[in-house]
Amino acid sequence: MRHANRGRKLGRTAEHREALLRNLAISLFRHGRINTTTEKAKELRPFAERLISLAKRGDLHARRLAARDIADRDVLVQLFDAIGPRFAERPGGYTRILKLGHRRGDGAELAMIELVDRG
Secondary structure, three states, X not given: OOOOOOOOOOOOOHHHHHHHHHHHHHHHHXXXXXXXXXXXXXXXXXXXXXXXXXXXXXXXXXXXXXXXXXXXXXXXXXXHHHHHHHOXXXXXOOEEXXXXXXXXXXXXXXXXXXXXXXX
């Protein structure tokens, strides 16, 4: 039984899954939107929104907590200087998932996850 075991395993080990989410979050913050599978997008949403909430706080401790997951210094600066203040008045819901249909090769369901336009 899977009582109180949250999250999808995505067919990966814990370390691989953590690295995947970190890389997806970096790409999302760098480009504003990314295409991936629906399952990965649904797992990325709470991970990315937690980082945006840290960026809204903006203090040194929040920056260090976010730096544990965001290895790219340029993306970290962009997260705290542009993305965090953009959502300063928004209480949550910083991302949107749009379904795109099925991938031609293997039939996996695709989705686009993007940062919402207005803060």
